[in-house]
Amino acid sequence: MTTTTGRLARLPGLVLRCARVGVIVFGYGLVIAGSAVGARLRGSPDGRGLRDGDRWVRMLTRLGPSYIKIGQLLSTRRDLLPDEVTVPLARLTDGARPPGRRRIERAVRHAYRDRPWPFREFEWTPVAAGSIATVHEAVTVDGRRVAVKVRRPGIERVMWQDFTLTSAAMRALGLLPRLRRMPFKLMHGQVGGAILRQLDFEAEARSLTALRANMTGAAGKVTIPAPVPELCTPEIVVMDFIGDLxxxxxxxxxxxxxxxxxxxxxxxxxxxxxxxxxxxxxxxxxxxxxxxxxxxxxxxxxxxxxxxxxxxxxxxxxxxxxxxxxxxxxxxxxxxxxxxxxxxxxxxxxxxxxxxxxxxxxxxxxxxxxxxxxxxxxxxxxxxxxxxxxxxxxxxxxxxxxxxxxxxxxxxxxxxxxxxxxxxxxxxxxxxxxxxxxx
Known part of the structure; x- marks a missing residue:
């Protein structure tokens, strides 16, 4: 009974999220298609259309973190996509629009609500902003210069909604005759679940420690920042700050x-x-x-x-x-x-x-x-x-x-x-x- 009630309580949010995604994709799809058709009718080789990377960035940003992640991955494939697309998409890797300072400060203060404030200095303007978090420079009370990765407020709910919607899409895809035997549900559970685990910042701190240990014996020199475990929380990762990159x-x-x-x-x-x-x-x-x-x-x-x-x-x-x-x-x-x-x-x-x-x-x-x-x-x-x-x-x-x-x-x-x-x-x-x- 509780499970059913919980699902019903989440249903309005899922419907609204589905409608928002549909409206954004449909609207931008019309604009991009119209631009491409117009360029072709004019015989202009400079028509933007599908090559309008700035427009793709705006669409993915409006869609939210799960879609920004897709843009980040696509930005690495400059061998497959034109520069007009990949160069703007690259801005999504660390130049996404950050939340307002008030929201960031509230999230950080809340993460340390049950312990003394651990920072002597904290730069509230992010040095980088990605799809899931913002990164800030800070100095701890004992003088250690650190990078503080702060999970975006409200992101967990949005990513769970997107996970549920894509799960339904995978089930529908599996109904197509040519794809009926493919294990889409299992694959979505594995890959989608791994993407959702990016929200667990304590797990990320453990991964940093494990990667540092593994890379010690690697052939090439690789620097990985050391986490500060006593300052990490489920919403915050604190690690050494590495400058001059x-x-x-x-x-x-x-x-x-x-x-x-x-x-x-x-x-x-x-x-x-x-x-x-x-x-x-x-x-x-x-x-x-x-x-x-x-x-x-x-x-x-x-x-x-x-x-x-x-x-x-x-x-x-x-x-x-x-x-x-x-x-x-x-x-x-x-x-x-x-x-x-x-x-x-x-x-x-x-x-x-x-x-x-x-x-x-x-x-x-x-x-x-x-x-x-x-x-x-x-x-x-x-x-x-x-x-x-x-x-x-x-x-x-x-x-x-x-x-x-x-x-x-x-x-x-x-x-x-x-x-x-x-x-x-x-x-x-x-x-x-x-x-x-x-x-």
Missing amino acids: RRFEPGELDGDTRRSVQRAVLGTVYEMLFIDGLVHCDLHPGNLYFDLNADLVMLDAGFVIRLPDPVRRSFADFFINMAMGDGWSCAQIVIESAAEVADDCDLDGFRAALGELVAETSGAKSGEFDLARFAGRLFDLQRRFGLFPAPEFAFPLLSLLVIEGMIKGFDSDLDFQAEAIPVLRRRNIPRDAPSAVER
């Missing part, structure tokens, strides 16, 4: 430094994926920077996922076999790790089709290899042949998709797959059976 972009870096940066980033991501299993899925330009020595600085640990060991092992085996051009082993790994295999699945046909795909991409340089296209074709093969992957595989794939789009501009001759092999070969992974690599 530069945005993660090629800029004036020479060729050798660009290649060094690219290898350092890939090495860091591969360490997370194949060795530690603690994966940062949100390394957009608002979370990844350079220091003055062009070493990497990784901020924020909200969207960090612990991969189950079977997923980590299978993903690593798939990657090394793809790099070696062994399509048969790649197919076998997909089959063995599938969450479900349809009764009418043509396993031999799947092996042959995936073998062709791997042969096309093996050894491709960063300028030639398109992970987004590869993942789309792999997903289509799985759908056609009735092989349904465990939803946790979405996380390492998302991590690579985000970072691939960011580093392609540094060096187009680097071999993404070959760079992973040194990390893969020094794995120390106990297995009950011989690896596909060992066959």
Whole structure:
């Protein structure tokens, strides 16, 4: 009875949220479509239409944090989208519109209502504002210079509403004949649940500590701010302040430094994926920077996922076999790790089709290899042949998709797959059976 009553109480808010999203999308859709059609009728190549990045930014900002996150991820794919779109979208990574000072101050004061005020100085104007939080510079009472990440007031309710609405959309998508067998509900629960966990700032503080420990032995130098656990709350993360940062972009870096940066980033991501299993899925330009020595600085640990060991092992085996051009082993790994295999699945046909795909991409340089296209074709093969992957595989794939789009501009001759092999070969992974690599 209580559960039913709670659902009914939330229903008006869901209806209003759904109506707001629909009105905003419909309104901006009409404007964007009208602009594109008008440009075509005038024969103008400069028509804005879909390329009007500023308009996309305004729409996503009005839609709210869940949609701003989509814009942040899209801003990293400058290899797939035009600069007119990605450059404005990049503002969403750390330049979103912050709440008013009064709301921020009320939220911070409330977080420390049961303890003495811990700050000697606090800058209420944010140094950065993202989709979920604002970041402020402060000095603790003992003189420690810190960054204070403050959860946006009211964001929890909006994100839960969006989660509920997208859950309903996934269920509806699963009713389509061609997609009926895809586990959309399970995938949404995993990925959507991980996005909602970004609201737990105490968990983020623990992730910062874990990432710092893991990166100590990494090949490249990576700086991650240390949290101050005694000052962290469910709505506040307090960590060391790192100043003098530069945005993660090629800029004036020479060729050798660009290649060094690219290898350092890939090495860091591969360490997370194949060795530690603690994966940062949100390394957009608002979370990844350079220091003055062009070493990497990784901020924020909200969207960090612990991969189950079977997923980590299978993903690593798939990657090394793809790099070696062994399509048969790649197919076998997909089959063995599938969450479900349809009764009418043509396993031999799947092996042959995936073998062709791997042969096309093996050894491709960063300028030639398109992970987004590869993942789309792999997903289509799985759908056609009735092989349904465990939803946790979405996380390492998302991590690579985000970072691939960011580093392609540094060096187009680097071999993404070959760079992973040194990390893969020094794995120390106990297995009950011989690896596909060992066959």
